[in-house]
Amino acid sequence: MRSMPLRHSWLACLVIFACGVASAMADGWPTRVVTLMIPFGAGSGSDIVGRIIANRVSEALGQQMIVEDLGGAGGTIAVSRVAKAAPDGYLIVLGAVDTFAQSQYLFKEPPSNTLADFVPVGLAVEQPLLLVVRNDLPVSNLKEFAVYLKANQAKMRFGSAGIGAAPYLACSMITAAIGATATHVPYRSAAPALQDMIRGDIYYYCPLSISVSGLLENKSVKPLAILTGERSPLFPGLPTAREQGFDVVDGYYWMGLFAPKDTPAPVVATLNAALGSALSDTTMQTRLRDASATVVAPERRSSAYLKDYLASEIVKWTTIMKASNVPQQ
Numbered sequence: 001m002r003s004m005p006l007r008h009s010w011l012a013c014l015v016i017f018a019c020g021v022a023s024a025m026a027d028g029w030p031t032r033v034v035t036l037m038i039p040f041g042a043g044s045g046s047d048i049v050g051r052i053i054a055n056r057v058s059e060a061l062g063q064q065m066i067v068e069d070l071g072g073a074g075g076t077i078a079v080s081r082v083a084k085a086a087p088d089g090y091l092i093v094l095g096a097v098d099t100f101a102q103s104q105y106l107f108k109e110p111p112s113n114t115l116a117d118f119v120p121v122g123l124a125v126e127q128p129l130l131l132v133v134r135n136d137l138p139v140s141n142l143k144e145f146a147v148y149l150k151a152n153q154a155k156m157r158f159g160s161a162g163i164g165a166a167p168y169l170a171c172s173m174i175t176a177a178i179g180a181t182a183t184h185v186p187y188r189s190a191a192p193a194l195q196d197m198i199r200g201d202i203y204y205y206c207p208l209s210i211s212v213s214g215l216l217e218n219k220s221v222k223p224l225a226i227l228t229g230e231r232s233p234l235f236p237g238l239p240t241a242r243e244q245g246f247d248v249v250d251g252y253y254w255m256g257l258f259a260p261k262d263t264p265a266p267v268v269a270t271l272n273a274a275l276g277s278a279l280s281d282t283t284m285q286t287r288l289r290d291a292s293a294t295v296v297a298p299e300r301r302s303s304a305y306l307k308d309y310l311a312s313e314i315v316k317w318t319t320i321m322k323a324s325n326v327p328q329q
Contacts, residue, residue: 074164
C-alpha cells in the first residue's frame with residue numbers, strides 16, 4: 001500500500017483537528033459570556049431591542065449574553081470590529097438594514113463586506129420608521145411640512161445617528177421627495193437627537209418607532225407620517241407619506257444577529273436555536289410590541305433565510321439609492 005504524501009497527511013490532520021474543534025465547541029459552547037455588539041449608542045432603538053433579546057437568549061443558552069454599545073460612523077465602527085473578531089461565537093452583532101444592506105452602496109469603500117465577512121444567525125424583528133417634528137412647528141401633516149420646509153430651507157436641520165444610519169437615509173429621501181434641502185446634524189444615537197429636537201436645536205427626525213414611542217405617548221414630539229408602504233398596526237391612525245402625496249420607499253427597519261465568518265456551523269446553530277426560543281416567548285413578544293417592534297414569523301428566522309434576504313436587500317437598496325441620486329460617502 002502506498003503511503004500518504006506528507007503534505008496530504010498534514011492536510012488530513014488539519015481537517016480532522018478543525019472538525020474536532022468545531023465538535024468540541026458544539027458540545028460545550030458557550031462556556032463563558034457572549035457579547036452582543038450594538039452599533040449605536042445607549043437608548044437607541046437598536047439598544048432597546050438588543051437588550052430585550054439578549055435577556056431572553058441568555059436563558060435559552062444557559063450562559064449570559066451581555067450588550068455592548070459602540071456607536072459612531074453610522075454603525076460601521078461596531079460592524080467592522082465584529083467582522084475582525086475571532087470566529088468563536090463569543091462576539092456577535094445586531095445587524096440591520098442600514099448597517100448591513102444600505103451601507104454596501106452608501107459608502108464607496110464600505111468597512112466590511114457584509115455578505116462575505118459574516119455568517120447570518122437569524123432575522124429577529126421589524127419596525128417602521130416615522131417622520132416626527134418639533135411640537136412648536138406650525139404644521140399638522142406632511143403637506144404643510146413640505147410647504148414650511150421649502151420656505152425655510154436655510155435654517156432647517158434634521159438629525160440622525162450618522163451618515164449611513166437608516167434615519168439619515170429616510171430623512172434625506174423624504175427631503176428630496178419634497179424638493180427641498182436641509183442641514184444634516186449627526187448624533188451618536190436617537191436619544192440625544194430627539195432631546196435636542198424637543199429643545200429646539202433641530203427641526204425633524206426620522207427615527208425607528210421604538211426610539212420615539214414614549215415621546216409620542218407623552219406628546220413631546222409631533223408625528224407627521226409613517227414611512228412604510230402601508231399603515232402600521234402599531235400606529236393605525238398615522239397616515240403614510242404616500243397617502244399624503246409623497247412617494248417614498250417602504251421604510252421597514254429589520255434587525256438580526258450576525259457572527260464573524262468562519263464561525264463553526266454548530267455554534268451558529270446553537271445561537272439560532274436560542275434566538276428562535278427567545279422570539280417564540282410570548283412575554284418577550286409583548287415587550288417588543290410595547291416598544292413598537294414586531295417579531296418576524298418563524299419561517300423567516302433561519303440562518304439560510306437571512307443570508308438570502310440580506311443579498312436581496314443589498315440589491316434592492318442599491319437600486320433605490322441610485323434612482324434617488326443618494327450621494328455615496
